[in-house]
Amino acid sequence: MGMTMTQKILAAAAGLPEVKAGQLIEAKLDLVLGNDITSPVAIHEMDKFTTDGIFHKDKIALVMDHFVPNKDIKSAQHCKCVREFACKHEISNFFDVGEMGIEHALLPEKGLTVAGDVIIGADSHTCTYGALGAFSTGVGSTDMAAGMATGKAWFKVPSAIKFNIIGKPSKWVSGKDVILHIIGMIGVDGALYKSMEFTGEGIKNLTMDDRFTIANMAIEAGGKNGIFPVDDLAKKYMDEHSSRTYKVYEADEDAEYDEEYTIDLSALKPTVAFPHLPENTRTVDQAGDVKIDQVVIGSCTNGRLDDLRIAAEVLKGKKVAKGIRCIVIPATQQIYLEAMEEGLLKIFIEAGAIVSTPTCGPCLGGYMGILAEGERCISTTNRNFVGRMGHVESEIYLASPAVAAASAITGRISQPEE
Amino acid sequence: MKASGTVFKYGDNVDTDVIIPARYLNSSDPKELATHCMEDIDKEFVNQVKAGDLIVADKNFGCGSSREHAPIAIKAAGVSCVIAETFARIFYRNAINIGLPIIECPEAAKGIEAGDEVEVDFDSGIITNKTKGTTFQGQAFPEFMQKIIKAEGLINYINQK
Numbered sequence: 001m002g003m004t005m006t007q008k009i010l011a012a013a014a015g016l017p018e019v020k021a022g023q024l025i026e027a028k029l030d031l032v033l034g035n036d037i038t039s040p041v042a043i044h045e046m047d048k049f050t051t052d053g054i055f056h057k058d059k060i061a062l063v064m065d066h067f068v069p070n071k072d073i074k075s076a077q078h079c080k081c082v083r084e085f086a087c088k089h090e091i092s093n094f095f096d097v098g099e100m101g102i103e104h105a106l107l108p109e110k111g112l113t114v115a116g117d118v119i120i121g122a123d124s125h126t127c128t129y130g131a132l133g134a135f136s137t138g139v140g141s142t143d144m145a146a147g148m149a150t151g152k153a154w155f156k157v158p159s160a161i162k163f164n165i166i167g168k169p170s171k172w173v174s175g176k177d178v179i180l181h182i183i184g185m186i187g188v189d190g191a192l193y194k195s196m197e198f199t200g201e202g203i204k205n206l207t208m209d210d211r212f213t214i215a216n217m218a219i220e221a222g223g224k225n226g227i228f229p230v231d232d233l234a235k236k237y238m239d240e241h242s243s244r245t246y247k248v249y250e251a252d253e254d255a256e257y258d259e260e261y262t263i264d265l266s267a268l269k270p271t272v273a274f275p276h277l278p279e280n281t282r283t284v285d286q287a288g289d290v291k292i293d294q295v296v297i298g299s300c301t302n303g304r305l306d307d308l309r310i311a312a313e314v315l316k317g318k319k320v321a322k323g324i325r326c327i328v329i330p331a332t333q334q335i336y337l338e339a340m341e342e343g344l345l346k347i348f349i350e351a352g353a354i355v356s357t358p359t360c361g362p363c364l365g366g367y368m369g370i371l372a373e374g375e376r377c378i379s380t381t382n383r384n385f386v387g388r389m390g391h392v393e394s395e396i397y398l399a400s401p402a403v404a405a406a407s408a409i410t411g412r413i414s415q416p417e418e
Numbered sequence: 419m420k421a422s423g424t425v426f427k428y429g430d431n432v433d434t435d436v437i438i439p440a441r442y443l444n445s446s447d448p449k450e451l452a453t454h455c456m457e458d459i460d461k462e463f464v465n466q467v468k469a470g471d472l473i474v475a476d477k478n479f480g481c482g483s484s485r486e487h488a489p490i491a492i493k494a495a496g497v498s499c500v501i502a503e504t505f506a507r508i509f510y511r512n513a514i515n516i517g518l519p520i521i522e523c524p525e526a527a528k529g530i531e532a533g534d535e536v537e538v539d540f541d542s543g544i545i546t547n548k549t550k551g552t553t554f555q556g557q558a559f560p561e562f563m564q565k566i567i568k569a570e571g572l573i574n575y576i577n578q579k
Contacts, residue, residue: 024562041446041486048573067444074444124484124508140486140512142572150576154562188431189478193507222478224507277431364440364483383482385435387458 002252004160005227006195009135009249013118021159021256029059030134031112032147033121035103035360036064040078041141042122043085046149054089055151061093061112062086063103066360068096071367101332101358104128104216104300109332111242115230116249120144120153125300125382127218131211132238133230133248138219158224160195161186162257165202167266172416174310175210176302176380176400178263179217180271184281185261192222194258197251199229202265208237209306216301217382220278272378272413273398276386284403287413294377295320295408296389297401298329298356299363302380305335307401312344314405314416315351321411326353327369333358353408365389371396378407419540421498421519423470426456426463427532432475433482434509438491440483451487452494469496472538474530476502480509486516493518499538501545501556503527514563515572521545521556529554540567 003011003018011019013027034042039062054060062082067075079096086094093112100106104125107113115133119126124138139153147153163182183190196218198211206214211228218226228234230248238246269283297303297311308330320326328348330336336358339345345355362369363381371377371390376397379389384396399407402416410418436459438451445451456463473492479502480488489512492500500513503524513520519540526545530536534549543556559567569575 024560037440037443038484038486041490044446045573048577050577072444078444078446122484122486124482126484138484138508140484140489140508140515142486142515143511146515146572146576188481189504189506192478192504219482219508222481222506364435364443366440366443383433383435385433385482387439388435392458 001256002254004195004255005197005249005251006135006160006225007157009116009118010155010157019157021157023157024154025157026152026154027118029120029147029151029153030117031059031061031119032144033061033103033107033119033123033126034144035066035123036068036079036082037066038122038141038144039082042145042148043081045142045145049149054148057090058092059151060091060148061107062091063095063106064097064100065102065358066364067366068100068359069357099333102300102303102360105304105331105335108132109241109334111244114238114242114244114246115234116247120147124219125216127223127225128212128216128300130215130218130225130227131208132234133228135225135227137225158193158195159258160197161191162260163196163198164260164262165198165200165265166262167202167264168205169265169268172270172402173265173268174400174402175206175213177268177271178265179214180273180281180398181268182263183217183221183278186221188220188277188279189222191218194223196221196223196226198226203228204231205265207306208233209304212304213301220382270400270403270415272403273384275384275395278384278398284413284415290397290413291376292324292378292407292412293375294369294371295324295326295404296362296369296377296379296381297404298331299360299381300331301382302401303329303331303335305338307380308335308339308344311401311405312347314402315353315408316347318351318409320352320408324408324411326408327356327362328353329356329359329361331358362389378404378413380404420537421470421472422537423468423472423498425472425474425530425532425534425536426467427530428459428473428475430476431478431481432459434480434485434488435482437480437488438485443485443487446487448490448494451491455491455495464495467495467497470498471496472536473497473500474527476527477504479505481506484508486512489513489516489518501526514566517567517571523554523556526554526556
């Protein structure tokens with residue numbers, strides 16, 4: 001019996017000729033990632049090891065992105081703890097204010113994640129790097145600590161769901177609509193413990209930024225990882241961003257899948273997830289009259305250059321509706337710089353939006369846009385759980401940058417063509 | 419090893435944001451995290467929970483963020499075991515890695531109500547609802563995970579290797 005793309009990567013990393021779904025393996029890691037919330041817990045766990053030190057100073061990435069520039073004293077203490085740890089162990093990929101970006105936008109941009117890698121990160125959206133054909137998955141702080149110390153992690157080999165992507169999306173449909181449609185179809189535990197393997201001729205019609213968005217939200221369907229085949233576009237991205245050699249794996253012809261779905265991109269419409277689960281999806285034309293108070297355009301899901309370009313195209317020459325707070329957050333310093341050079345930031349500011357330094361900030365209710373009781377936000381982020389962005393009686397609607405920008409102009413959930 | 423206590427019951431998709439909201443993640447102190455455990459889904463939980471009590475939930479418990487603060491808060495609040503129909507995979511890993519006992523058992527998730535007195539035998543996987551006089555067979559852990567649990571967490575397990 002053949003192996004899926006994920007199974008092939010895991011078999012190679014475990015030094016085994018083949019693996020089967022359900023098998024427990026120990027795999028070598030190419031990168032271990034943590035942020036300013038999860039790393040302090042991992043660093044504390046490191047103290048319990050009887051051996052001292054880390055497995056490789058170039059294969060650990062520590063990104064200060066959730067609560068920086070520090071929002072309060074406790075957050076500052078956390079960052080200080082990580083900074084001292086990075087300094088002590090001479091960790092080369094420590095990204096602090098000035099160099100940082102939201103981790104899952106930053107690491108591919110810095111060329112630290114490439115096809116064939118096995119990556120764990122103490123952040124659930126670590127699954128993003130599957131867009132480049134890597135196996136990457138979110139873990140907790142103890143796994144991160146063990147990974148930093150040993151360079152290895154244990155995995156249960158996942159079975160997989162295959163998504164056959166066909167067709168070409170219409171103008172205002174992007175990666176966010178694709179993944180929201182899929183989560184709406186299979187549910188927030190539809191891919192529990194499994195790989196989501198994307199394949200098919202339609203993938204060529206998805207930009208790299210679309211693919212990052214789709215792989216990023218595999219976790220919102222419960223998936224262990226999301227993964228794309230490595231085509232010319234992915235190779236071009238890696239050649240432009242990384243000096244590392246990558247390895248391309250392909251699923252066997254006779255690989256077994258638990259389920260198979262066909263997704264016709266040409267049939268998809270702009271989609272929005274209603275509170276309080278990402279699976280509560282409706283197409284925007286069925287959303288009804290939903291008035292909003294705030295718009296967030298950013299995050300590891302949708303804070304990349306393509307996302308900002310789309311939002312700027314919608315907002316150009318228009319005004320954010322009176323009473324609406326529109327917060328734009330470029331995901332990295334590089335994206336910020338390019339958006340500035342392209343004139344996108346000027347469009348946002350002239351429209352009445354604000355532009356923030358890169359941060360996860362409002363996505364998880366940290367700071368930079370917390371909601372009051374009864375308020376509603378349309379957001380390009382990834383979760384709309386109860387209380388995620390503020391008060392337990394507030395509401396989050398998840399959508400693409402095009403829909404979020406259009407809604408900022410009208411003050412209610414709107415179609416981009418409006 | 420056994421756990422015994424009163425049950426707090428929840429539904430599907432209890433996410434890590436309601437288990438421990440991100441506004442408290444500027445701390446990593448288990449005792450402090452425990453004082454906000456389940457705050458956004460059940461304000462009375464921290465006032466009522468006693469050492470040894472259990473959480474029983476339906477499917478996909480612990481979905482969302484990878485924050486280990488979630489099982490840490492539950493454990494530090496005194497909860498002796500979480501039983502659910504299914505767990506989200508990162509929460510499942512984290513619970514094992516920090517030594518919070520968890521058991522998947524769809525029948526127990528259906529057959530146990532809030533306030534029931536429940537006992538769990540971790541060696542056999544047998545769950546007894548003492549209030550209703552019913553028993554359920556929970557899924558046993560693979561041998562590899564049992565070793566981590568016996569070592570009281572992943573770090574100790576690696577140290578012992």
